[in-house]
Amino acid sequence: MSRLALHSRLIAGTEQSYEREHARVWPELITVMRAAGIDDWSIWRSGRDLFHLVECDDYEAAVARLADDPVDQRWQQHMSRFVEGFAQNADGGRTLRHVWTMSEQLG
Template sequence: MTRLALHSRLIAGTEESYALEHARVWPELIGVMNAAGITDWSIWRSGRDLFHLVECDDYEAAVAQLANDPVDQRWQQHMSQFVEGFAENGGPLQHVWTMSLQTG
């Protein structure tokens, strides 16, 4: 299992609407994410910045599978009214430190 972090940014003024959209994400989207090997996805917000923690079997394979999925395509189109996009190249953030991994 892999855990990775992503960073995206909201369009100014859409913060509350974005939160409302995530009050109940489409169940069919959760189904296709699970089928792609994503077991959990959490999002935190600071101002307009969003930080995502994704747990999955293989992130690259999951992204490739979701890119061709009509449910995910509809969700991404719908969410594009709120999100400017992912930071830089959209890849994972560089891991720096995890307390539980430090010994001694």
Template structure:
């Protein structure tokens, strides 16, 4: 199981609308995400900055599978009215994941 963090930024003035859209995400989107191997996705917001925690079998494979899924394409198009961009990290999985620094449970005495 892979756990990774992503960072994206909202278009100014869309913060409340973005949160309303996530009050209940389309159930069919959750189905296709699960089918792609994504087991959980959490989002935190600070101002316009969004921090995502994704748990999945293989993020790069999931992104590749979702790229051809009509439900995910509709969702991405719909959310483009709120999301300005995702931070890019050439070292990260699929060019997006943030650099992992430390996890308490991974530290051994």
């Protein structure tokens, strides 16, 4: 399993609504995310900036599988009221560049 980080940004004024929506994410969404190969997903917020930590074997394959899922499509449409979108890196990718992990250094 690997971990990767993503960065997205909220639409101004939607911070509290976004957090309310995530107080309990739809159980059927969690089911389809797990079926797509996502083991865990955490989100932290700083102002309008969201930082996501995703744990899965193959993120690109999971995203491709979710793209055709009606539950995920409904969730993405629903959340588009709050999120501007995911940040793009200089190379056009969405994942943040990994810099350092303490446990990896300690071996």
